[in-house]
Amino acid sequence: MSHKEGQGAASRAAAALAIQQVLEQGRSLNQALPQVTRNLAPRDKALCQQLCFGVLRQLPELNFLVSQLLDKPLKNKTSIIQWLMLVGTYQLVSMRVAEHGAVSATVEAAKLLKHKSLAGLVNGVLRNLLRRRDELLAQLAQREDLKHNHPRWLADAISQAYPDQASSIMAANNNQAPLWLRVNQHQTTGDNYRQQLDNAAISYAPDSPLPTAIQLDEAQDVTTLPDFGSGAVSVQDIAAQHAAWLLDAQPGESILDCCAAPGGKTAHILERTPSARVLAIDSDAQRLTRVHENLQRLQLAELDVRVQQGDASQPSTWAPKEPFDRILLDAPCSATGVIRRHPDIKWLRRASDIAELAQLQSQILEALWPHLRVGGTLLYATCSILPQENAEQIKDFCARHPDAIRLATHPDGSVDWQWLPGEHAGDGFYYAKLEKRA
Ligand SMILES: C[S@@+](CC[C@H](N)C(=O)[O-])C[C@H]1O[C@@H](n2cnc3c(N)ncnc32)[C@H](O)[C@@H]1O
Structure with a gap:
C-alpha cells in the first residue's frame, strides 16, 4: 500500500467512526469529528468531513443501495464495517473519485478498523456496486419515499407546515451551505473589506441584503482571509x-x-x-x-x-x-x-x-x-x-x-x-x- 492510499484509508476509517458515533451514540458531528481526525493531515481531515456530510445527507438512499448488495446489515461488533460500506458507497455514487483507488482505500480502512476478516466482504460489495451501479440507481430512482433523505417524522412535519415548499426545503437541507462573512463594522466597512478581498483575488457574490454581509463564491479556510486574525470578519450565515x-x-x-x-x-x-x-x-x-x-x-x-x-x-x-x-x-x-x-x-x-x-x-x-x-x-x-x-x-x-x-x-x-x-x-x-x- 502506498503512503497516499494509507492516508486515504485513514480518512475513510475516521469517517466510519464519526458516523458510528452520531448514529449509534447520538453524538453530534461537531463533537465526533475533531476526535476521530486528530491525527490526520488537513487534506485528509477535509476528505473525512466531506464523506461524513455526504453519508449523513444521503443516508436512506445509501442504506437502500447497500441493502441490495448485502444479505443482512452488519450489527453489534461489526457495525463499524456497515458504516464503512456506506462511506464507500457514497464515494462511488456521489463523488468524483478514482473508483478503484476509492475501493482499495475503503478495503484498507476495514483493516485499519481491525476487521481484516471483513475486508474481502467490503471489496466484494463495492465491486458489485460498481458492476450493478446503473441498475441499482434506476431502482433507487423509483423510490419516491427515499428521495428526500429525511426521517419520516421530520418529512411529515415539514410537509404539514409547508405543503407547497416541502420538497424544496428538504432539497435545500441536503445541499451544501455557502460561506457568509460578517464584516466587523467597528473596525472597517463592507466596501473596504470587499476591496481587500479583491486584492487577495477572493471572489464573492455582487449583491447582499446587508452592507456588512458578504457571500464568498467558494468555501475556504477562513484563517487565510485578510485580517481574519485581527477580527475584521466573522463567519455567520x-x-x-x-x-x-x-x-x-x-x-x-x-x-x-x-x-x-x-x-x-x-x-x-x-x-x-x-x-x-x-x-x-x-x-x-x-x-x-x-x-x-x-x-x-x-x-x-x-x-x-x-x-x-x-x-x-x-x-x-x-x-x-x-x-x-x-x-x-x-x-x-x-x-x-x-x-x-x-x-x-x-x-x-x-x-x-x-x-x-x-x-x-x-x-x-x-x-x-x-x-x-x-x-x-x-x-x-x-x-x-x-x-x-x-x-x-x-x-x-x-x-x-x-x-x-x-x-x-x-x-x-x-x-x-x-x-x-x-x-x-x-x-x-x-x-x-x-x-x-x-
Ligand atoms: C442557538 S445557540 C446560540 C447561538 C448564539 N446566540 C450565537 O449567535 O452565537 C443556543 C444556545 O442556548 C444555550 N442554552 C440552552 N439552554 C439554555 C438555558 N436554559 N439557559 C441558557 N442558555 C441555554 C446553549 O448552550 C446554546 O449555546
Missing part, C-alpha cells in the same frame, strides 16, 4: 446576521443577549453599537469560553460586555435589578433550519424533542419578560423551521401577555419572519419582535 439589525440596539442601552454562546450575535451587537452595555448569558460553560475568544479576536472585549453562565429560565439567579432596554432571546431549538450545515441533526432529533423544546422556549420567554422595561423590545429568534417553536410559540405568548405588542420583522412589514433554508442563500431562521407596553 446571512439569516443569523439579521438578528443584530432587528434588535437595533441604541447607544448606551442595556442589552441582554440570552443563550449567547458562541457569541456570534453578541459580537455583532457590539460591532454595530459599541457603546451598548451588554450582558451575555449561556448555560454552557464550555461554550462560553468561545464567547470570550470571539470577543478577543474581534477586539471587542474592552467594551462594556459581561459574559456570565446562567440558566435563561432562572433569571433571578443572575439578572440585575434594573430591567433591560432590549433582550435578544436566541432560544435553544430543534435547529431544523440549519440541517444543511449540520446534516447529523436529521438523525439526532426525535419527534418528541419538539414539544419539549417548545415547552423550554415558553418557560424562558415567561421568565425573561419581567426583566424587560416598559417600552423595551424583545427579539425572539430560533434556527428552527417548525411552527410550534416559532409563530405558534409567539402567538401563544401574546395571548397570555396583553402587554406584548408585535412589531414588524419581515421587510414586507409582517410580524413573523420565517426564513426557509436556501431562501436568499440563508439558513432557516425565525424572528419575532415584541414591545412591552404599560
Whole structure:
C-alpha cells in the first residue's frame, strides 16, 4: 500500500467512526469529528468531513443501495464495517473519485478498523456496486419515499407546515451551505473589506441584503482571509446576521443577549453599537469560553460586555435589578433550519424533542419578560423551521401577555419572519419582535 492510499484509508476509517458515533451514540458531528481526525493531515481531515456530510445527507438512499448488495446489515461488533460500506458507497455514487483507488482505500480502512476478516466482504460489495451501479440507481430512482433523505417524522412535519415548499426545503437541507462573512463594522466597512478581498483575488457574490454581509463564491479556510486574525470578519450565515439589525440596539442601552454562546450575535451587537452595555448569558460553560475568544479576536472585549453562565429560565439567579432596554432571546431549538450545515441533526432529533423544546422556549420567554422595561423590545429568534417553536410559540405568548405588542420583522412589514433554508442563500431562521407596553 502506498503512503497516499494509507492516508486515504485513514480518512475513510475516521469517517466510519464519526458516523458510528452520531448514529449509534447520538453524538453530534461537531463533537465526533475533531476526535476521530486528530491525527490526520488537513487534506485528509477535509476528505473525512466531506464523506461524513455526504453519508449523513444521503443516508436512506445509501442504506437502500447497500441493502441490495448485502444479505443482512452488519450489527453489534461489526457495525463499524456497515458504516464503512456506506462511506464507500457514497464515494462511488456521489463523488468524483478514482473508483478503484476509492475501493482499495475503503478495503484498507476495514483493516485499519481491525476487521481484516471483513475486508474481502467490503471489496466484494463495492465491486458489485460498481458492476450493478446503473441498475441499482434506476431502482433507487423509483423510490419516491427515499428521495428526500429525511426521517419520516421530520418529512411529515415539514410537509404539514409547508405543503407547497416541502420538497424544496428538504432539497435545500441536503445541499451544501455557502460561506457568509460578517464584516466587523467597528473596525472597517463592507466596501473596504470587499476591496481587500479583491486584492487577495477572493471572489464573492455582487449583491447582499446587508452592507456588512458578504457571500464568498467558494468555501475556504477562513484563517487565510485578510485580517481574519485581527477580527475584521466573522463567519455567520446571512439569516443569523439579521438578528443584530432587528434588535437595533441604541447607544448606551442595556442589552441582554440570552443563550449567547458562541457569541456570534453578541459580537455583532457590539460591532454595530459599541457603546451598548451588554450582558451575555449561556448555560454552557464550555461554550462560553468561545464567547470570550470571539470577543478577543474581534477586539471587542474592552467594551462594556459581561459574559456570565446562567440558566435563561432562572433569571433571578443572575439578572440585575434594573430591567433591560432590549433582550435578544436566541432560544435553544430543534435547529431544523440549519440541517444543511449540520446534516447529523436529521438523525439526532426525535419527534418528541419538539414539544419539549417548545415547552423550554415558553418557560424562558415567561421568565425573561419581567426583566424587560416598559417600552423595551424583545427579539425572539430560533434556527428552527417548525411552527410550534416559532409563530405558534409567539402567538401563544401574546395571548397570555396583553402587554406584548408585535412589531414588524419581515421587510414586507409582517410580524413573523420565517426564513426557509436556501431562501436568499440563508439558513432557516425565525424572528419575532415584541414591545412591552404599560
Ligand atoms: C442557538 S445557540 C446560540 C447561538 C448564539 N446566540 C450565537 O449567535 O452565537 C443556543 C444556545 O442556548 C444555550 N442554552 C440552552 N439552554 C439554555 C438555558 N436554559 N439557559 C441558557 N442558555 C441555554 C446553549 O448552550 C446554546 O449555546
